[in-house]
Amino acid sequence: MKERLTRESRSDLLRFTLSTMPTFRPADFHRRYYNVLTDFAHGKIRKLMVFMPPQHGKSEGSTRRLPAFILGDNPDKKVAIVSYNAPKARKFNREIQRIIDSEEYHDIFPETSLNASNVTTVAGSWLRNADECEIVGHRGGFKTVGVGGALTGEPVDVLIMDDIYKDAKTTWSPIVRESVSDWYDTVAETRLHNDSQQLIVFTRWHEDDLAGTLLRQQGTYDKDTNPNGWVVVIYKAIKEGAPTDYDPRQEGEPLWGERHNLDKLQSIRKRNPQVFESLYQQDPQPSEGLMYESGFSEYITRPATMRCKRKAYVDTADTGNDYLCAIIYDETEIANYIVDVLYTARAMEYTEPELAKMLTKHNVAECVVESNNGGRGFARNVEKQCRLMGNNKTTFKWFAQTDNKDVRIFSNSATVQNLTIMPQGWKRLFPEFANAITGYLKAGKNAHDDAPDALTGTVERRAKRNKTDVASLFG
Numbered sequence: 001m002k003e004r005l006t007r008e009s010r011s012d013l014l015r016f017t018l019s020t021m022p023t024f025r026p027a028d029f030h031r032r033y034y035n036v037l038t039d040f041a042h043g044k045i046r047k048l049m050v051f052m053p054p055q056h057g058k059s060e061g062s063t064r065r066l067p068a069f070i071l072g073d074n075p076d077k078k079v080a081i082v083s084y085n086a087p088k089a090r091k092f093n094r095e096i097q098r099i100i101d102s103e104e105y106h107d108i109f110p111e112t113s114l115n116a117s118n119v120t121t122v123a124g125s126w127l128r129n130a131d132e133c134e135i136v137g138h139r140g141g142f143k144t145v146g147v148g149g150a151l152t153g154e155p156v157d158v159l160i161m162d163d164i165y166k167d168a169k170t171t172w173s174p175i176v177r178e179s180v181s182d183w184y185d186t187v188a189e190t191r192l193h194n195d196s197q198q199l200i201v202f203t204r205w206h207e208d209d210l211a212g213t214l215l216r217q218q219g220t221y222d223k224d225t226n227p228n229g230w231v232v233v234i235y236k237a238i239k240e241g242a243p244t245d246y247d248p249r250q251e252g253e254p255l256w257g258e259r260h261n262l263d264k265l266q267s268i269r270k271r272n273p274q275v276f277e278s279l280y281q282q283d284p285q286p287s288e289g290l291m292y293e294s295g296f297s298e299y300i301t302r303p304a305t306m307r308c309k310r311k312a313y314v315d316t317a318d319t320g321n322d323y324l325c326a327i328i329y330d331e332t333e334i335a336n337y338i339v340d341v342l343y344t345a346r347a348m349e350y351t352e353p354e355l356a357k358m359l360t361k362h363n364v365a366e367c368v369v370e371s372n373n374g375g376r377g378f379a380r381n382v383e384k385q386c387r388l389m390g391n392n393k394t395t396f397k398w399f400a401q402t403d404n405k406d407v408r409i410f411s412n413s414a415t416v417q418n419l420t421i422m423p424q425g426w427k428r429l430f431p432e433f434a435n436a437i438t439g440y441l442k443a444g445k446n447a448h449d450d451a452p453d454a455l456t457g458t459v460e461r462r463a464k465r466n467k468t469d470v471a472s473l474f475g
Contacts, residue, residue, distance in 0.1 A: 006019065010073070010108055010109070011042075011073075013034045013041060013069050014026065014030075014031060017060070017065045019104050020065070020068075020102060021065070024060075027258065029249075033233075037061050046195075046197050046198070047230045049231070049232045050233045050234075051201075051204050051233070051282035052201070052282070053255065053279065053280045056256055058202075059092075059162055059201070062160060063083075063092050064092065066160065067158075068096055068100050074140065075109075075111055076138050076140040077140045077158060078156055078158070079157065080143045080159050081144045082144075082145055082147060082162070083144070083161075083162055083164065084164050084166040084170075086131075086145065086146035087146075089131075089144035089149075090131065092144055093130055093142075094130070096133075100112065101114065114133050131143060131145065147183050149187075151190075155193050156188075157196055158198075159191070159199070160198075161200045162201050163202045164180055164210060165202065165209065167205075168278075172206055177208055181210055181213055204279075204282050205279065206278070209284070218230060233246055235247060236255065236280070237280035238269075239252060239255070240281070240428050241425065252424060265280065268280065273295030273296070274290075274294070290440070291442050292413060292437060292440065296417060296422045299421050300424050303334070305334055306333055307331075307332055309331050309365055310331075310363060310364050310365050311367070311458075312368070313326070313454055314327075316374065317373075323345050324342065324343070324351045324355075325454035326341070326343075326355050326358065327458055328340040335419045336421065338420065338426065339423070340358055341429075343451060356385030359394045360386055360390075360391040366397065367396050367397070369382075370399065370457070379396050408456050409440075412459055416452075416459050420459070436448055436450070436451035
């Protein structure tokens with residue numbers, strides 16, 4: 001059994017980790033994560049990004065075991081490991097040294113070893129110190145450096161960047177983000193050659209971090225259309241979307257329930273949705289100047305309420321560049337529960353029958369349409385389509401919106417966040433709508449305001465109804 005594990009450890013990173021770290025107890029996602037890292041180690045992936053929540057064991061695989069595994073497989077490789085500062089990088093250095101020095105390691109990779117003594121200068125010997133170690137009898141080795149440090153000397157075959165931002169405060173600083181990007185451009189990238197591999201692994205805090213910048217510039221990998229792009233593996237603390245090869249969880253499942261169960265994660269999300277989306281869901285959003293900065297609560301099943309009416313609010317496209325936004329929701333005494341969204345820039349030939357289908361499918365009782373710029377004609381055409389489909393339930397109302405749009409959106413933003421409950425995974429269900437909502441700024445130029453305008457309308461209609469009810473109490 002031991003001989004078999006030793007043999008398998010030479011080609012599989014997970015087996016290697018189990019051999020050199022007997023206390024390791026991998027969860028299911030660890031096994032899949034290590035499979036991806038094994039593919040990287042064998043050169044099947046050239047540029048890899050892995051994003052994972054904190055305290056889930058990402059560095060053990062990527063930055064401690066992986067460099068030792070790569071150098072065991074090929075002791076002529078030159079590996080560079082980068083972290084946010086030199087002390088953190090040197091800690092990785094010491095841990096990698098201990099792995100390579102272990103008896104278990106030499107049983108697996110007998111050709112890879114370090115100098116028995118610490119050597120800080122060349123002096124005809126193999127280097128071994130807190131910043132650089134060379135493999136005895138070979139051309140390879142590993143260097144560890146903090147962001148801003150030097151990577152002088154020979155080219156780098158494998159560049160591993162782990163936690164290159166210390167914390168949220170530094171990541172949110174535009175000066176720090178620019179400094180990291182400049183260091184990558186002027187130092188790290190200059191050490192790479194055509195066959196170099198890169199691995200970026202960290203917890204994302206900001207959309208304009210190094211990973212976000214590189215993805216905008218170079219895109220994601222596609223064998224046919226973008227072979228030089230990045231393979232991106234994202235492990236969310238709470239699963240969103242359909243199962244994938246590297247993450248087969250069902251939607252709503254925690255990543256590592258034994259350590260971080262769903263109750264704990266939902267509690268963190270409730271306290272600070274913006275931080276949770278970045279830190280745990282790896283979906284960083286800019287916090288500076290966002291209209292809806294506290295985010296939205298989500299539901300799986302709508303709770304029982306005393307009152308519920310299914311409604312639709314429609315903001316038709318004002319110009320050829322605008323979007324039609326139709327929001328179907330359940331209005332209750334607690335809040336508005338969003339059910340479905342139609343958000344598109346397509347022509348009326350598409351939107352009229354499509355909206356009629358949605359209204360019919362969801363059994364909507366009342367559809368309110370802003371009648372500005374042809375909205376009344378649009379409403380009549382949609383109503384006609386509904387009747388042809390056999391939908392005689394949905395009633396249609398239209399009105400002219402005369403209040404200033406920017407003022408309405410701004411003044412109602414807190415109420416919108418408090419009284420709007422999104423379906424779980426709404427950013428995946430309605431991606432364009434979600435981007436328009438979560439990225440909408442309080443000040444400055446916004447590409448489109450149709451989604452915030454319609455969402456504001458759902459709350460305004462609710463407020464008007466409540467005012468009417470109160471007035472009726474006084475005759």
